[in-house]
Amino acid sequence: MTKDEIRKTALDILAGIAPEADFAALGDEDELREVLDLDSMDFLNFVTGLHEATGAEIPEADYRDLSTLQGVVDYLKAAGA
Amino acid sequence: MGEQSTDVSGRETYATIRKDRDALHPSPNLFDYAEERETFSWERARELLDGLPEGKGLNIAHEAVDRHADGLLADKVAIRWLGKKGERRDITYRDLSAETSRFANALRKLGVAPGERVFVLMGREPELYVAMLGTLKAGCVASPLFSAFGPEPIAVRLAIGDGRVLVTTPGLYRRKVAGIRDQVDGLKHVILVGEGEAEGPGLHRWNAVVGNAPPDFTIAPTDPEDMALLHFTSGTTGRPKGAIHVHQAVVAHHVTGRYALDLHRDDVFWCTADPGWVTGTSYGILAPLTNGVTSIVAEAEFDAESWYEILEREKVSVWYTAPTAIRMMMRQGTDVVKDRDLSALRFMASVGEPLNPEAVVWGVEAFGLPFHDNWWQTETGGIMIANFAALDIKPGSMGRPLPGIEAAIVERGEDGGVEVIDEPMAEGELALRKGWPSMMRGYLHEEERYRKSFAGEWYLTGDLAQRDADGYFWFVGRADDVIKSAGHLIGPFEVESALIEHPAVAEAAVIGKPDPTLGEMVKAFVTLRPGHTADEAMRRELLGHARKRLGAAVAPKEIDFRENLPKTRSGKIMRRLLKARELGLPEGDISTLESDEK
Numbered sequence: 001m002t003k004d005e006i007r008k009t010a011l012d013i014l015a016g017i018a019p020e021a022d023f024a025a026l027g028d029e030d031e032l033r034e035v036l037d038l039d040s041m042d043f044l045n046f047v048t049g050l051h052e053a054t055g056a057e058i059p060e061a062d063y064r065d066l067s068t069l070q071g072v073v074d075y076l077k078a079a080g081a
Numbered sequence: 082m083g084e085q086s087t088d089v090s091g092r093e094t095y096a097t098i099r100k101d102r103d104a105l106h107p108s109p110n111l112f113d114y115a116e117e118r119e120t121f122s123w124e125r126a127r128e129l130l131d132g133l134p135e136g137k138g139l140n141i142a143h144e145a146v147d148r149h150a151d152g153l154l155a156d157k158v159a160i161r162w163l164g165k166k167g168e169r170r171d172i173t174y175r176d177l178s179a180e181t182s183r184f185a186n187a188l189r190k191l192g193v194a195p196g197e198r199v200f201v202l203m204g205r206e207p208e209l210y211v212a213m214l215g216t217l218k219a220g221c222v223a224s225p226l227f228s229a230f231g232p233e234p235i236a237v238r239l240a241i242g243d244g245r246v247l248v249t250t251p252g253l254y255r256r257k258v259a260g261i262r263d264q265v266d267g268l269k270h271v272i273l274v275g276e277g278e279a280e281g282p283g284l285h286r287w288n289a290v291v292g293n294a295p296p297d298f299t300i301a302p303t304d305p306e307d308m309a310l311l312h313f314t315s316g317t318t319g320r321p322k323g324a325i326h327v328h329q330a331v332v333a334h335h336v337t338g339r340y341a342l343d344l345h346r347d348d349v350f351w352c353t354a355d356p357g358w359v360t361g362t363s364y365g366i367l368a369p370l371t372n373g374v375t376s377i378v379a380e381a382e383f384d385a386e387s388w389y390e391i392l393e394r395e396k397v398s399v400w401y402t403a404p405t406a407i408r409m410m411m412r413q414g415t416d417v418v419k420d421r422d423l424s425a426l427r428f429m430a431s432v433g434e435p436l437n438p439e440a441v442v443w444g445v446e447a448f449g450l451p452f453h454d455n456w457w458q459t460e461t462g463g464i465m466i467a468n469f470a471a472l473d474i475k476p477g478s479m480g481r482p483l484p485g486i487e488a489a490i491v492e493r494g495e496d497g498g499v500e501v502i503d504e505p506m507a508e509g510e511l512a513l514r515k516g517w518p519s520m521m522r523g524y525l526h527e528e529e530r531y532r533k534s535f536a537g538e539w540y541l542t543g544d545l546a547q548r549d550a551d552g553y554f555w556f557v558g559r560a561d562d563v564i565k566s567a568g569h570l571i572g573p574f575e576v577e578s579a580l581i582e583h584p585a586v587a588e589a590a591v592i593g594k595p596d597p598t599l600g601e602m603v604k605a606f607v608t609l610r611p612g613h614t615a616d617e618a619m620r621r622e623l624l625g626h627a628r629k630r631l632g633a634a635v636a637p638k639e640i641d642f643r644e645n646l647p648k649t650r651s652g653k654i655m656r657r658l659l660k661a662r663e664l665g666l667p668e669g670d671i672s673t674l675e676s677d678e679k
Contacts, residue, residue, distance in 0.1 A: 020625030
């Protein structure tokens with residue numbers, strides 16, 4: 001997947017979890033949990049969604065790398081998604 | 082809760098964890114259970130505190146802060162704040178006294194009268210702690226709200242609590258409060274912490290009103306029965322309830338901190354709960370301070386690695402956390418724990434919902450220490466039943482009643498009275514004999530609901546439980562439809578009301594669906610009005626609608642569509658039936674079912 005595709009995938013998963021969020025205003029470096037009002041369950045669902053969509057294995061110790069959209073793109077790119 | 086309902090069989094498979102109480106260092110505060118229960122009295126417990134100088138009563142803030150600031154602990158770190166960007170700030174008892182005095186003076190200057198409610202809605206930043214304690218100093222009533230609440234829960238609670246002042250951040254104000262100001266006429270002042278734009282009536286900046294206020298304040302005479310704290314909780318029906326606690330509650334905060342959490346003067350204590358919930362106030366703010374220990378406050382949300390870092394670096398000795406977090410840590414395994422030097426850690430406790438026996442035992446594998454589960458509620462104000470340091474643990478049990486607390490299993494009779502059931506392992510409602518200092522004194526403006534919580538001498542908890550022959554209590558389930566998610570009570574009615582507000586929704590029913598991590602998660606069933614289609618776009622529309630109004634902590638995580646919801650003859654939706662079907666359980670008595678699910 002290209003970085004753009006990963007980005008689009010991530011945004012689509014987030015839109016299923018927090019549909020009310022203003023994604024146009026979401027910056028690449030914004031803390032997803034804070035800006036999108038995600039609780040721990042929402043965040044776990046997000047990671048599960050990423051795994052299902054890209055096949056990437058995401059161990060829990062790496063969750064902190066996924067705190068921003070940029071982090072998600074970089075991480076999944078490096079993971080070979 | 083799903084896991085807990087199997088504890089009757091689970092109990093057979095988990096061996097009792099024996100304690101050698103003579104080998105524990107420091108020696109447990111609650112060492113000889115029988116003797117302590119025998120000799121305990123709340124009057125004597127009160128003597129562990131100072132009271133206001135010259136016999137002017139009892140004020141929580143004096144016991145938590147000022148008496149230490151004027152004594153030997155003045156320069157000791159009261160709160161060590163760990164910011165989410167890696168900041169670290171030590172606040173001594175002396176500093177905390179000065180800062181809380183500034184806040185109390187600011188309230189006076191704004192014309193806020195004693196007894197009026199000051200709400201706090203913000204993340205775990207130092208100002209939150211200063212505002213809560215400063216409010217108590219001023220004789221006002223502190224009411225903390227969870228910052229993950231959406232506008233609707235905030236508006237309802239501010240309205241019920243007659244909120245006069247709100248302390249929040251500009252960002253939270255813009256997103257969650259600005260739009261509901263017209264619903265809360267009584268809110269006269271909003272004190273904004275930190276930078277950022279915000280517009281509206283009665284807005285003040287913290288630095289202007291608090292930062293510049295004088296650092297000395299003499300607490301006015303305080304009757305131990307004066308209202309001090311207002312904590313909101315949820316029932317099955319109706320609006321949230323504001324449970325009233327009085328200054329005298331501090332006697333229970335203090336002594337339960339000693340007994341159930343085994344706090345000793347040299348401890349570094351970390352309660353991970355947010356002050357928006359009662360645990361984060363009673364034990365995240367008050368009990369550690371009255372006991373003169375150093376309390377860790379971590380601003381960031383749960384992350385296993387960062388939590389282990391905090392335990393190691395800050396040399397936490399007593400740790401009070403929650404089942405959801407423990408279960409998330411379990412998913413990462415024990416290796417990451419064993420890499421850490423956690424030699425300072427000597428006691429671990431858990432609260433919020435029953436801790437499954439696997440998690441109690443996992444504590445031993447990972448930390449070399451069991452988790453000590455304990456039980457209490459918003460209404461009880463402090464820990465009532467606990468696995469304390471010297472007690473042998475039966476994994477899955479909530480432990481035994483603390484000294485000063487009499488707990489029983491009761492059955493409600495037709496006449497509104499209750500009968501105590503003495504035989505071991507009989508299932509019934511958990512009840513507590515009235516009279517401990519942190520018992521709620523009322524639900525604000527809800528005399529009838531308050532009255533219904535008692536039968537004669539007993540407070541009825543709404544929890545079903547059993548007591549075994551050794552006097553240990555075991556949680557069975559809730560007696561009502563209240564949902565317990567990540568340790569917090571959510572009223573189905575509040576969620577259903579928000580869903581029904583959406584023009585496409587005809588009916589809604591909300592249940593707690595068992596979840597391995599959260600205990601229960603909020604699941605909604607809805608029927609749509611004619612002309613609307615049950616598809617993914619509609620699901621997202623309703624989910625977004627609910628999240629905007631309720632916030633992530635209360636909104637449903639799953640929404641399913643139905644053509645009809647099961648109802649009784651009187652038109653009441655049968656949540657229990659929906660839940661039984663969701664879980665594939667027997668449907669029970671459905672004789673009242675008139676109109677079935679489709």
